[in-house]
Amino acid sequence: MAKRLRGFEIAKGWEDKDIHIPVRKTKHAAAYDVEAAEDVVIPAYKPGIKPTLIPTGLKAYCQDDEWYMLANRSSGPKKGFVMANSIGIIDADYYGNESNDGHFYFQYFNFQDHDIEVKKGDVIGQVIFQKFLTTDDDVAEGTRVGGFGSTDKK
Numbered sequence: 001m002a003k004r005l006r007g008f009e010i011a012k013g014w015e016d017k018d019i020h021i022p023v024r025k026t027k028h029a030a031a032y033d034v035e036a037a038e039d040v041v042i043p044a045y046k047p048g049i050k051p052t053l054i055p056t057g058l059k060a061y062c063q064d065d066e067w068y069m070l071a072n073r074s075s076g077p078k079k080g081f082v083m084a085n086s087i088g089i090i091d092a093d094y095y096g097n098e099s100n101d102g103h104f105y106f107q108y109f110n111f112q113d114h115d116i117e118v119k120k121g122d123v124i125g126q127v128i129f130q131k132f133l134t135t136d137d138d139v140a141e142g143t144r145v146g147g148f149g150s151t152d153k154k
Contacts, residue, residue, distance in 0.1 A: 004061065005062070006060070006061060006062040006063065006066065006129050007060065007061060008021045008022055008032070008058050008060050008127075009021075009059050009060075009061070010057060010058065010059075011056075011057055011058055011059045011100075011102065011103035012101040012103075013101075013103075014037060014055075014057035014058075014103070017037060017038075017057055019035075019037055019056075019057035020121070021058075022035075022058070022127060030128050031071065031126035031127060031128045032126060032127045032128075033073075033123045033125075033126055034058065034070075034106070034123065034124060034125050034126060034127055035056070035121050035122060035123055035124065036054050036056070036118045036119065036120055036121065036122050036124045037054075037056050037058075037120065038055060038057075038120050039117070039118065039119055039120050040052060040055075040118045041115050041116070041117050041118070042054075042081070042108055042109075042110040042115065042116045042117075042118060043115050044110055044112055044113055044114055044115055044116075045109050045110055045111050049109070051084035051107040051108060051109050052107070052108055052109075053105040053106070053107055054105060054106045054107075054108060054118060054124050055103065055105050056103070056104055056105060056106065056124075057103070058103065058104060059094075059095055059096065059101055059102035059103055059104065060090070060095065060104065060127065060129075061092070061095045061096075062092050062095075062129055063092060064092050065092075065131055065132060066092055066129060066131055066132065067089055067090060067091050067092060067129075067130055067132055068090050068127050068128065068130065069087050069088065069089060069090075069127065069128045069130060070083070070087060070088030070089075070090065070104065070106055070125055070126070070127060071083075071087050071088075071125060071126045071127075071128060072125055072126075073123065073124075073125060073126060076125075077111075079116070080110045080111045080112035080116055081109075081110065081116070082108065082109045082110075082111055083106065083107060083108060083109075083125075084107040084108065084109055085107060088104070088106070088107070090104055093143070106124050106125045108124075
């Protein structure tokens with residue numbers, strides 16, 4: 001059996017929800033298109049509003065020296081979708097973590113003057129896998145102990 005390098009799986013609790021594994025649409029595409037796992041309403045932006053989390057029902061695995069980026073689609077801003085953190089950076093050790101199994105979400109604000117309804121199966125963003133580099137004096141030895149937004153170490 002070949003070693004698994006990187007890919008997508010259905011996150012725990014989403015196995016029976018008809019979640020589609022992301023695909024690239026063309027052979028030269030850099031990103032995998034990701035769909036919403038359920039219907040979500042993104043309210044029109046007003047000061048103080050928090051971003052809306054859109055579940056994907058997915059987790060992704062990659063090598064220890066890799067990460068994956070959650071990115072908006074190029075048509076997103078035109079439709080009013082703006083990612084709350086511009087991009088999402090997800091580390092290899094997020095996969096399978098105890099608090100959420102590595103389930104990743106997209107966070108969006110809506111800059112339209114009306115609510116936006118996202119339907120299950122709508123393509124909401126993209127995932128791009130990347131290698132990362134470390135500095136000569138890197139000494140990181142921490143271990144992930146949480147899920148979404150976690151920077152804790154053991």
